[in-house]
Amino acid sequence: MADPNEQPTCPMPRDKVVDRYFMEHRAKLLDVAAFLDRLDRSAAPESQDDDFRVEAMQRAIQLLIDEKGERAKRVLELFSDPTETPIEKAPMKGADGAYKPE
């Protein structure tokens, strides 16, 4: 939860923030819920490995409710490649959305 002693940086009152953004994010939350349900209902995977992207998403969801703040930043850091040196060769042009451990 936000520190009540910290100066607010959003000029909009909290109740107005809820009024304006709740319905949109309710819909986005339902999209996430439906995606997880769809995974449960889906056919057997072609690969036996647990998908690293889904595992990352499940850990990210835990961050949303840990009441530690800076959620967007920490979710992005969780999805990020933690290594620091350049790789030998680009394996592809696109990105996966989450870091795949070696």
Add this chain to the structure above:
Amino acid sequence: MKYIDPHIHMVSRTTDDYQRMAMAGCVAVTEPAFWAGFDRNSAQGFYDYYVQLTDTEPKRAAQFGIAHHCWLCINPKEAEDPGFAREVIGLIPDFLDKPNVLGIGEIGLNKNSKNELEILEAQIDLAAQHDQLILVHTPHLEDKLKGTKLIMDAIKNHGSIDPGRVLIDHVEEHTYEHVLDRGHWAGMTLYPDSKMTPQRAADIIEMSGTERLWINSAGDWGCSDPLAVPKCQQEMKLRGHTTQTIEQISYDNPLKFLSQSGRFNTGE
């Protein structure tokens, strides 16, 4: 409310987009050289692209009262063949005197590979040799944090680049502080799915202030919105931000950074 879109790929957009942008208040755009969605298989392909950026596109923009400027480079997605990339880099100096060229960009990294880094360093050096501004593309998604750090280290290690003449684009919540702490400018790209929303950009502005920050649409051939900048203006207005703050992030800041080129003008 007038605005500048400092990063948009108008070669991918129709004149309908130019018309709507002009009606929404756009007075100027800057267009970095980028990946076309396929790998060009000859240096001549890049030469023709540079002609399009420096000659054809400014004329198309002018029909709608929008001043068009560009940046030149070989993008990181086409940097895995260093020999070919260096051949392309060799073409760039002949275009740097064109009146709408602002600098070298959008250089950067894609998958954070050694070849990409080698070509990034070569283009940083090119910018230094010709006293050009630099516009940086940071990698997508899970590659962004690592790539941003590698890019900024490469710039710092060159030793001759003024950090204030570098715009690091596509920042997100986990990278913007790193960029600003190094003295660079930071661009927030309002691009669906893989980058940022107008709402999150407004959040970062509220947390960071407006210093050395700008917003852009990076509208291109993918799912993107050439009106993302005015939508962010609207978002900020609805939250209660002042006209001065909104103008600073969408007009004054791009004007300040880009004017360092000595060439940027809005035609107003």
